[in-house]
Amino acid sequence: MKAIVKPTAHLQGEINALSSKNYTTRYLLIGALADGTSTIYYPAHSEDSDAMRRCVRDLGAIIEEDDEKIVITGFGKHPKHVSELNVGNAGAVLRFLMSTAAFCPDVTFVNTYPESLGKRPHDDLIDTLQQMGVKVQHSNGRLPITIKGGQPRGGKLTVSGNVSSQFLSSLLFMTPLLEEDSEIEVLHDLKSKIIVGQTLEVLEQAGIIVHASEDLMHYRIPGKQSYQAKEYVIQGDYPGSAAILAAAAVTNSDVRVLRLEENSKQGEKACVDVLRAMGVNLTHDNGVVHVKGNQKLVAGEFDGDHFTDAVLAMVAAAVFAEGTSRFYNVENLRYKECDRITDYLNELRKAGADVEERQSEIIVHGKPQGVTGGVEINAHFDHRVIMALTVVGLRSEKGLIIRDAHHVAKSYPQYFDHLRSIGAQVELVSET
Ligand SMILES: O=C(O)C1=C[C@@H](OP(=O)(O)O)[C@@H](O)[C@H](O)C1
Numbered sequence: 001m002k003a004i005v006k007p008t009a010h011l012q013g014e015i016n017a018l019s020s021k022n023y024t025t026r027y028l029l030i031g032a033l034a035d036g037t038s039t040i041y042y043p044a045h046s047e048d049s050d051a052m053r054r055c056v057r058d059l060g061a062i063i064e065e066d067d068e069k070i071v072i073t074g075f076g077k078h079p080k081h082v083s084e085l086n087v088g089n090a091g092a093v094l095r096f097l098m099s100t101a102a103f104c105p106d107v108t109f110v111n112t113y114p115e116s117l118g119k120r121p122h123d124d125l126i127d128t129l130q131q132m133g134v135k136v137q138h139s140n141g142r143l144p145i146t147i148k149g150g151q152p153r154g155g156k157l158t159v160s161g162n163v164s165s166q167f168l169s170s171l172l173f174m175t176p177l178l179e180e181d182s183e184i185e186v187l188h189d190l191k192s193k194i195i196v197g198q199t200l201e202v203l204e205q206a207g208i209i210v211h212a213s214e215d216l217m218h219y220r221i222p223g224k225q226s227y228q229a230k231e232y233v234i235q236g237d238y239p240g241s242a243a244i245l246a247a248a249a250v251t252n253s254d255v256r257v258l259r260l261e262e263n264s265k266q267g268e269k270a271c272v273d274v275l276r277a278m279g280v281n282l283t284h285d286n287g288v289v290h291v292k293g294n295q296k297l298v299a300g301e302f303d304g305d306h307f308t309d310a311v312l313a314m315v316a317a318a319v320f321a322e323g324t325s326r327f328y329n330v331e332n333l334r335y336k337e338c339d340r341i342t343d344y345l346n347e348l349r350k351a352g353a354d355v356e357e358r359q360s361e362i363i364v365h366g367k368p369q370g371v372t373g374g375v376e377i378n379a380h381f382d383h384r385v386i387m388a389l390t391v392v393g394l395r396s397e398k399g400l401i402i403r404d405a406h407h408v409a410k411s412y413p414q415y416f417d418h419l420r421s422i423g424a425q426v427e428l429v430s431e432t
């Protein structure tokens with residue numbers, strides 16, 4: 001599918017935020033690891049959350065669902081002995097389930113997105129699983145990966161947090177089910193640290209005890225625990241909504257996004273502060289972010305690691321700001337669905353933006369007058385590239401054509417419908 005994004009000066013209306021992808025994957029996992037029946041209200045429906053649902057079902061969870069909820073009966077620490085799992089293009093789903101798969105004798109995670117997830121490294125988690133006595137076959141730390149588990153051991157473990165927080169989260173979900181107590185030391189740095197807070201939050205809700213040091217670099221996890229079956233309610237998704245808010249920020253607008261809790265643990269809620277710091281006229285009360293855009297933005301400097309999945313949308317807003325913006329501490333954007341520094345900036349340049357890259361920084365020389373556009377954009381299999389380039393297209397002189405825009409469904413299948421409902425001129429055509 002191609003998205004033909006036309007210049008749009010004005011956006012107006014109200015959008016109900018999509019449901020959080022990262023909470024949906026977590027609640028599905030802890031529902032599956034519980035022995036009883038849990039209920040998850042308002043789950044996300046996207047390729048990634050569907051991947052988690054499909055895989056935990058393959059592993060033996062029983063799932064029933066209707067329009068508002070998923071009812072899931074878990075398998076505890078006794079998953080069905082499947083031979084193959086397909087996580088699609090979902091990094092978090094793969095990494096979280098690699099540890100769960102250690103309870104199975106022989107599971108292969110297949111490589112269905114060789115150009116995207118197939119290129120991402122998983123060595124750091126493979127190392128820790130090997131410390132636990134699990135045998136792992138892999139291709140240079142990448143898919144396809146075969147886990148030969150059975151009886152993983154706890155004890156003293158280390159994991160690197162340099163590339164992704166998902167490796168640590170994966171271990172935090174699995175180690176409470178082991179016979180032994182575990183201690184996890186995070187080596188090097190811990191990127192996307194804030195997201196580990198979401199993992200600890202859901203573990204606590206399921207009655208799991210984890211002793212975490214204040215800096216989130218050391219953990220003590222008692223063994224022989226079990227997940228309680230509970231009721232969970234999924235909140236609105238900040239990473240996806242960040243793109244809607246950025247679109248409102250770069251146009252003349254009067255847009256409200258509902259279901260965005262002020263006290264959420266999602267790091268990407270910082271997008272509200274980032275836009276505010278860029279001079280965007282907005283309020284955030286009672287779960288509603290209300291943007292009254294006037295196309296005027298000012299540049300700023302931001303630590304992007306605090307809002308990793310919203311960085312691309314905020315960079316798109318900075319393309320139109322007065323002055324030079326800097327997003328630093330973002331090296332691990334290079335290890336996501338594409339290289340979100342080199343690949344993304346190449347597409348932004350095609351659209352007419354003035355951007356520079358460093359190993360761990362994105363620098364944007366803003367163009368308040370707008371960009372030319374009028375070119376075709378390569379989506380690089382990346383939903384967040386698609387969403388961010390759409391924002392840029394709205395404020396371009398000649399619009400943008402985004403190829404392979406269907407990949408937006410990885411996290412936000414209704415993105416274009418939502419944007420069109422507030423007046424964005426976007427046409428979707430099938431690619432032949
Ligand atoms: O734990 C999670 O659910 C996620 C962690 C983040 O990844 P990294 O830790 O690799 O930055 C984030 O980008 C991803 O979308 C979801």
Ligand SMILES: C=C(OP(=O)(O)O)C(=O)O
Binds near residue numbers: 092093309384411
């Ligand atoms: C990086 C992302 O997801 P994942 O790592 O789970 O593929 C994302 O949603 O932007």
